[in-house]
Amino acid sequence: MGFKGEQHPGVQPSTDNTAGFxxxxxxxxxxxxxxxxxxxxxxxxxxxxxxxxxxxxxxxxxxxxxxxxxxxxxxxxxxxxxxxxxxxxxxxxxxxxxxxxxxxxxxHDGNAEPQGFGHICFNVPNLEAAEKWFDENNVSFIKRSDQGKMKNVIFVRDVDGYWIEVVQADLLAKLGD
Incomplete structure (x- = not known):
């Protein structure tokens, strides 16, 4: 039996009607x-x-x-x-x-008031190299990997002001509870 998803109040079991979605x-x-x-x-x-x-x-x-x-x-x-x-x-x-x-x-970028949409996210093979690449390309940072309470997570802005989260998946194994 494979993974069926984490449980949380409000999560409903999927049905055959959603197979293939x-x-x-x-x-x-x-x-x-x-x-x-x-x-x-x-x-x-x-x-x-x-x-x-x-x-x-x-x-x-x-x-x-x-x-x-x-x-x-x-x-x-x-x-x-x-x-x-x-x-x-x-x-x-x-x-x-x-x-x-x-x-x-x-x-509206979704992060200014009233908040709504937040960001998209990219996984990269090497977060440190990605951060240097963003610097070389004059990308606007919201948060660097060593800033804030969540380390190893970068936030940058695209040319329209939308937020982009950038992570290295293997650095996030112990994230959350």
Whole structure:
């Protein structure tokens, strides 16, 4: 018998109705796709899997992932679209056309009042090396790995101000109770 999940009040057992459900992506709204795509591709090594434009509604979706070397992504656009929506852990960046030309425009980062959305998170193989990489790329830090009560956890901001947590999984084994 495999792991069935931790128990907590409010947790309900899954049913056959949810068999095969999978979290596919998290979406962030972005002001300028050029700067956001440059940030996520350069600083976090993500690849653009698929861009979908919606002319009538004037917005574009950009689906990004950290692909592993052996993953085969379909070249055909329709097959790649289906493949994209079957993946786990993607980042969708949504650009509402024209926002890049509005000088004072910005999205709520979720951490200012009223709080709501908090952050996305990346696991890295070497937290110290990642921290140096962020410094080399002038990434804005919220918290470095040696600051605060939670050591070995970094928080940075992306170009739209969203918070990104960065961890090295094996350093978190004793986290919490």
């Amino acid at each position: 999978c979290l596919n992506h998290t979406m962030l709204r972005i002001k300028n796709p050029d700067t956001a795509l440059a940030f996520y591709s350069r600083v976090f090594g993500m690849q653009l899997l698929r861009r979908l434009d919606f002319q009538e509604m004037q917005f574009s979706l950009y689906f990004l992932a950290n692909l592993q070397g052996d993953e085969e992504v379909p070249e055909d656009k329709e097959k790649r679209t289906v493949w994209t929506f079957k993946q786990r852990g993607l980042l969708e960046l949504t650009h509402n056309w024209g926002s890049e030309h509005q000088k004072e425009f910005s999205y």
